[in-house]
Amino acid sequence: MLIAVTKYLTIVGILSLRYLLVAGGYYLLTWKLLKKHIGRFLVNPRAPFQGQEVFELKYAVITTLIFGIGGLHFYFAKELGLGFIYENIGEYGWGYWWFSLFAMLLLNDIYFYWTHRALHIKALFSRYHSIHHKSRVTTPLTSQSFHAVETAINTLIAIIFPYIMPIHPTAYIAFTIVAFLNNVYGHSNYDWVQAPLRNYVPFSLLNSPSVHGLHHEKVHGNYGLYTNIWDRLHGTYVDPGKARAL
Ligand SMILES: [Zn+2]
Ligand SMILES: [Zn+2]
Numbered sequence: 001m002l003i004a005v006t007k008y009l010t011i012v013g014i015l016s017l018r019y020l021l022v023a024g025g026y027y028l029l030t031w032k033l034l035k036k037h038i039g040r041f042l043v044n045p046r047a048p049f050q051g052q053e054v055f056e057l058k059y060a061v062i063t064t065l066i067f068g069i070g071g072l073h074f075y076f077a078k079e080l081g082l083g084f085i086y087e088n089i090g091e092y093g094w095g096y097w098w099f100s101l102f103a104m105l106l107l108n109d110i111y112f113y114w115t116h117r118a119l120h121i122k123a124l125f126s127r128y129h130s131i132h133h134k135s136r137v138t139t140p141l142t143s144q145s146f147h148a149v150e151t152a153i154n155t156l157i158a159i160i161f162p163y164i165m166p167i168h169p170t171a172y173i174a175f176t177i178v179a180f181l182n183n184v185y186g187h188s189n190y191d192w193v194q195a196p197l198r199n200y201v202p203f204s205l206l207n208s209p210s211v212h213g214l215h216h217e218k219v220h221g222n223y224g225l226y227t228n229i230w231d232r233l234h235g236t237y238v239d240p241g242k243a244r245a246l
Contacts, residue, residue, distance in 0.1 A: 011071035027140040043213040060144035070155040083162035112225035138187040186212040210240040
């Protein structure tokens with residue numbers, strides 16, 4: 001029991017530090033220090049609501065505690081030999097390591113698109129997703145502002161991964177880092193990739209701060225996570241360039 005508590009607190013500590021340093025640092029850098037110089041990259045020029053920072057930090061605490069459960073599960077699954085977690089990269093090689101990382105991102109992308117769409121059903125939205133949408137203008141701090149149920153839904157896919165394919169712990173950590181950075185950047189409200197570059201592949205298919213920022217602004221369309229491929233395939237994609245030109 002003591003080892004579980006110690007491990008859980010260590011994971012939560014690392015995740016908290018990551019959020020404060022990366023999301024907090026990026027927020028201070030873009031929204032405070034460089035604000036005057038990077039106006040042309042700004043997505044939504046409106047101001048966050050009064051007290052948004054405190055609101056988002058409060059929900060980030062809950063999100064981090066739930067992410068910690070996901071991390072603890074992976075640790076114990078590895079220790080107890082559950083699922084297909086392997087320790088020696090040479091067992092499957094680096095080619096498989098990269099494949100497993102790509103597969104996790106792809107599955108996460110599809111899973112998030114459909115669960116996110118489901119969360120926009122009226123009854124579910126008001127109960128579980130409106131917390132995240134309270135931030136009509138997003139900042140890096142919005143990246144972990146979720147209702148506990150929404151975080152649990154988002155964490156579930158990561159808990160399932162080691163049971164459906166062989167995963168090395170470093171590939172799993174890499175996946176969580178990519179997911180975290182994508183979320184921070186997607187909510188940052190500053191898009192470094194401007195037109196015409198953003199109109200070309202791969203940038204046009206990636207879910208930029210412009211694409212996700214529009215989702216927060218309009219509260220419909222652009223449900224994707226890493227890419228907007230599923231939005232394009234299912235007719236829910238809203239082009240930020242065209243939408244803002246109207
Ligand atoms: Zn949404
Ligand atoms: Zn969002």
